[in-house]
Amino acid sequence: MRQLEAIRNDVNNRVSSLELQGETCLQQVRYLLDNVSSIEGEVARIVDDYERSRCLGGCSINFLCINRRAILKEIASASGQEMPHTSELVGRESNLEEVLRYLNDDQVGIIGIWGMGGVGKTSLLHSINKVDFLSLQEGNSSNSVLGGQRRAMFHHVIWATVSKDYTVTKLQKEIAKRLGMPSPDNEHESEQATAIFNHLKFKNFLLLLDDLWDKVDLGAVGVPIPSRRPTGQHKHKVVFTTRTEQVCGSMGAHKKIKINCLEQQDAWQLFQDMVGPDALKSHPRIQSLARQVVKECHGLPLALTVVGKAMSTRKTPNEWQDAIALLRRSKFPEIPEKDEDLFPRLKLSYDYLPDDAIRKFFLLCALWPEDFSMKKTDLIECWMGHGLIDVGGFNDINEAYDRGHAIIGKLKSACLLEPGFNEDDEVQMHDIVGDMARWIASDGDENNQKLIVQSGATFCRSPADLNVWATAEQVSIIQSEIKEFPGAPPECRNLVTLMLPQNWHLKLIPSNFFVSFPALSYLDLSGTRIIKLPPEISRAENLQYLNLSFTDVTSLPESLRSLTKLKFLLLRGLQHLTEIPPGVISKLSILEVLYMNETRYEHWVEFETLTHGLKALGITVETVEAIERLSQLHHVMMWRLRIRNLLDLRHPDDQLLLSNFLSSHNMSSSLQQLTIEDCETLEELIMEKGRETAGHGGDIVNRNWRLPKLEILALVRLKELKKISWRGLHPSTYFPTLxxxxxxxxxxxxxxxxxxxxxxxxxxxxxxxxxxxxxxxxxxxxxxxxxxxxxxxxxxxxxxxxxxxxxxxxxxxxxxxxxxxxxxxxxxxxxxxxxxxxxxxxxxxxxxxxxxxxxxxxxxxxxxxxxxxxxxxxxxxxxxxxxxxxxxxxxx
CATH class of the missing domain: 3.80.20 (24 nucleotide stem-loop, u2 snrnp hairpin iv. U2 a'; Chain A)
Structure with a gap:
């Protein structure tokens, strides 16, 4: 009891000191101190019983020993360290239950909690730290100190904040302090590691590590590494938080728990807690306005907390309406006090990306408006068109796409991208992360119009509306109501990127429009209703990427041949395109990607002049002769092939022997998508193992074939098709990635x-x-x-x-x-x-x-x-x- 009284006095002294610094004593600490008083009473009763027993001529040694064991078990019970007070854990009860379930699971030793900045990972860790692990004891439990045997789940619950400036020595000192161990300044890392290890190896401990950015070498620190299959009887657990899933992998987490943004009701509850009743009840309209503010925070606890505190003193509807307008214009920094800046705290995730290259990948994601679910392929092609993925450095286009998907994976792992509406094929940015990206692109200056992103409303009603483009480097207008541009913008010498996709009402580009963009290198007009491209497109002589897919364009201007720096020409779904002037394609001598899958094109000789070598060709063919001509262009990598209206089947009984056309290297090695459609007489599609046949000039041709990159196979409107035959081959062998x-x-x-x-x-x-x-x-x-x-x-x-x-x-x-x-x-x-x-x-x-x-x-x-x-x-x-x-x- 004297030992316990000394501990109580030390704790009381520490509580008094921290309360003077403005910190709040946790209920768990109060509970511990109250328990000491309770145990003090039990001891007094035991002593009293003993004295009375002795006076009566006997001593119940067994009774005394049982009580002594009960008291010592109570003393040994674990409590987390006192931490500064945090807000209530709102909407995270299920996450806390999941962690506690894993802490009780002997097959789980290391738990990684990950999610975007400000989502509430540290708050969850605080809640774990507050848990009374005595009430989660193993074995037979009883609330009475005189009850059965009790064994605390953990003897030690150790909190340590790691952060970006982590070193082994700093972490050792923090852990030693938590354990009450000496940590001499002149002690070597290995000696301190041995001391920590010896202290913990025979104890049940829970180590809570907050804010990891890299792997922490637990062995070097001296922490016994928890095993997935522990062999001893001691419970060793590590729970850590991080912004990146990659750290979960490097730490060898047995279980990963991703923390997502709050649902709307939980977000509203947290926001109310931050604002307080005085502001919310100060005017009848403020409740409904506050719900609009919550909606603009998109469930991010950090935003709800920062904005909520800022709004706690604003008690008129006008102030709330002003805040809503700022939030909708992505001007978060103007709402809270300067010491509560939101974007700089989120920007740590951006700063800690591996290098400047991947930071550029991330910033280009900001070209899409908020709440927009981006197709992964669109995003990857944007990176390609801006030169971040050098298609020319890969063997074929599929390897370049693989690199793009890997980059997407890294950004998702860093919580800077998240799954889109279709999780397999789309991604999106949390709206506040998107706002942060645009803030970074503007060098932290809301008035710096380097990046302009707009959507939804009608734009450009007059030439003056285009003046804001004058200093811009990137302009993106997606899914707006714009029908036409009122004229040419002023000279935009810095404009490199112009994205106008999915503006379904836009039918006309002014003839002098491109005169204004001497530096333009990336132009996306896909999904507009334009009928023609003005001849003045030739003035954009630095253009490297041109996307006219799914427009109403009927012909390409001859002036297109002047765009000699063009590397990407995407002409998907141009059902009305009837003319590509001869000589245009051959002049685009450094083309790397040419996609014209809906377009009839038979100037095969022009492909032969592309000496740089196409990394990807998407094309439609309608004759066997055309397929054979394409198969002879060995420097052109076939990417997407559509076989359509094939009437001259050179095989008896209306059969299509596919291996005849897919055996050449450029057809088979890089083909990613194959479509066979509208072959009205085709009755049997034959997939046959290759064989040697006589080629042109009597040469023997080996027809072995395999499509190692084919992902999509489509059979469309083959009205007479009765059978798909596999002869001498196994489908998974020849289509290993379908x-x-x-x-x-x-x-x-x-x-x-x-x-x-x-x-x-x-x-x-x-x-x-x-x-x-x-x-x-x-x-x-x-x-x-x-x-x-x-x-x-x-x-x-x-x-x-x-x-x-x-x-x-x-x-x-x-x-x-x-x-x-x-x-x-x-x-x-x-x-x-x-x-x-x-x-x-x-x-x-x-x-x-x-x-x-x-x-x-x-x-x-x-x-x-x-x-x-x-x-x-x-x-x-x-x-x-x-x-x-x-x-x-x-x-x-």
């Missing part, structure tokens, strides 16, 4: 059983195949049926299949399936799932009456799948949209 298969309008195709052999297939889409009865017919291919059917399949879309009665004959697990979409398949009365099919991430979407007509052999399966079902809202609109996207073959 992940997307679309089959549309193949009315006579009865099944696609062979897809079971595509082990990496992720998306299967079947539309308007009127005679299809089963997707998988096991009887047709016994070898195809396996216990682990579709190991990678994430999405199945079945639309307008009137005779489809079953997806497959037997039930299967579908271990990776996330979405089954069923539209207009009235005969489909059963689902292929079984009790082992994972249902946590599964969504089933379809019409309500279809779901109600399903027949079930297993009532438990029906009840387990019912929560997965979602009724679609507008299936006709979705059908039109999906069919259009599939037929146009725009990237997924």
């Amino acid at each position: 992940s997307i298969l679309r089959i549309i309008g193949c009315d006579k195709l009865e099944n696609v059983t062979w897809v079971l052999k595509l082990e990496y297939l992720e998306h299967l889409e079947l539309h308007a195949c009127r005679q299809m009865e089963r997707v998988i017919d096991d009887a047709d291919d016994a070898d195809a049926a396996t216990d682990l059917a579709f190991p990678s399949l994430k999405t199945i879309k079945l639309m307008q299949l009137p005779n489809l009665t079953a997806i497959c004959r037997s039930q299967s697990t579908f271990p990776s399936l996330e979405l089954l979409l069923v539209i207009d398949c009235p005969a489909l009365r059963s689902l292929p799932f079984n009790s082992e099919t994972p249902k946590n991430n599964l969504r089933i979407e379809g019409e309500r009456d279809w779901w109600d007509r399903l027949e079930w052999n297993d009532g438990d399966l029906e009840s387990s799948l019912r929560p997965c079902f979602r009724r679609g809202l507008d299936f006709r609109g979705l059908l039109r949209k999906t069919m259009f996207a599939a037929i146009q073959m725009s990237e997924i």
Whole structure:
């Protein structure tokens, strides 16, 4: 008891000292001090019992020993260190429960908590530190000190803030201080590590490390490294926070917990706590205005806290309306006091990116407006067009895209990008992160108009509206209501990037428009309704990237040949383009990417003059001769090939022997997307193992082929196609990376059983195949049926299949399936799932009456799948949209 009294006195002294510094004593510390008083009373009673027992002529030694053990267990119980007071943990209860569950799991020793700056990771760690781990004891528990044996979960709970200036010595000193160990200044790291290790190795401890930016070498510090499978009886746990998922990997985290922004209700609760009732009740309108402020903070706790505190003194609607306007114009820094700056705190994530190159990648993400879900391919092409990914330095375009996806992964790991609406194919920036990026691009000066990003409203009503472009380096106007430019902007000598995509009302570019942009190198006009490109485009002589995809352009101007620095020419989906003047393509001598997949083009000799070598060609061909000519252009890497309206099939019985056309190196080595459509007489598509055949001039040609980069295969409107044959080859061997298969309008195709052999297939889409009865017919291919059917399949879309009665004959697990979409398949009365099919991430979407007509052999399966079902809202609109996207073959 005397030992415990000394500890209480030391704690009381420390509490008094810290309270004088303005800090708040945690309830847990008060609880510890109160427990000391309680134990003091128990000791007094034990002594009293002993004295009375002795006076009565006996001594209950057993009773005394039991009480002594109980008291010592109470003394040994762990408590976290006292930390400065933080706001209540709002909306993080489930995260805290998850951490506590892992702390009780002997298979989990290291837990990484990660998320974007300001999302509440440190607050969660504080909450863990506050937990009374005595109440989470192992073994038989009792609240009474006279009860059964108790063993504290942790003898030590140790808090250490690591931060960017971490060193082994500094961390050792902090841990030693927390443990009450001496830490002489002249002691070597290894000696201190040995001392810490010896102190902790036979103890239960929880080490809480806040704000990691790099790997912490626990062994060098002296911390016993927690094992996933501990062999001893001691509980060793480490929980750390970081902004990057990469640190979770380098630390060997057994479990990773990502902290996301708050849901709207939790965000509102936190904001109310920060503002306080005085401001919120000062005027009847302020409640509704405050909810608008919360919406603009987009669930980020740091923003809610900083803005909430700033608004706590503002009690008129005008002040709140002004704050809303500032937030909508991305002017966060003007709301709080200077010492509460939001962007500089978030900017640490940007500063700590590996190098300037990846910082440039990140800043280009700011070209898209807030709440915009960016297609990964669009973002990667933007990086390519700005020269951040040098396509010329890769063997083919697919390797350049791989690099882009790797960069996206790094930015997601740093919480500077997050999954978009379609998680597989899109990303987006949290709106406040986007605001920060634009703030950085403007050198921290809101009035510095280097980057202009606009969307939604009508712009450029008069020539004066274009004056703001004069000092800009990048201008992005996306999905606006602009119909035409009122004239040419003033001279914009610094403008390098002009993005005008998806402005569906924009029909005209003024003839003198491009005179104003002598430095322009990146121009995106995709998704506009322009009919022609003015001849003055030649004045943008530094242009390297030109995107005219999905416009109404009918012809290209001859002046385009003057753009001799052009490396990227994207002409996707130009259904109205009928003319590319001869000689234009051949003059663009350093083209690296040429995509003209909807455009008929037969000036093959012009490709032969591109001596620099195309890294990617996307093109449509309609004759066998055209395919053979293309296969002879060995320096041109085929990227996307559409075979359409092929009437001169040079094979008997209307068969297409695909290997004849895909065996040349430039066809097979880099082909990423293959579409075969509108070949109306085609009855059988043959995939045959290569063989030696006679070529031109009697030469023997080896027809071995393989498509190692093919990701997308589409068969569209092959009305007579009855069979897809595989002769002497295994689909996964020849299509090792095929992940997307679309089959549309193949009315006579009865099944696609062979897809079971595509082990990496992720998306299967079947539309308007009127005679299809089963997707998988096991009887047709016994070898195809396996216990682990579709190991990678994430999405199945079945639309307008009137005779489809079953997806497959037997039930299967579908271990990776996330979405089954069923539209207009009235005969489909059963689902292929079984009790082992994972249902946590599964969504089933379809019409309500279809779901109600399903027949079930297993009532438990029906009840387990019912929560997965979602009724679609507008299936006709979705059908039109999906069919259009599939037929146009725009990237997924």
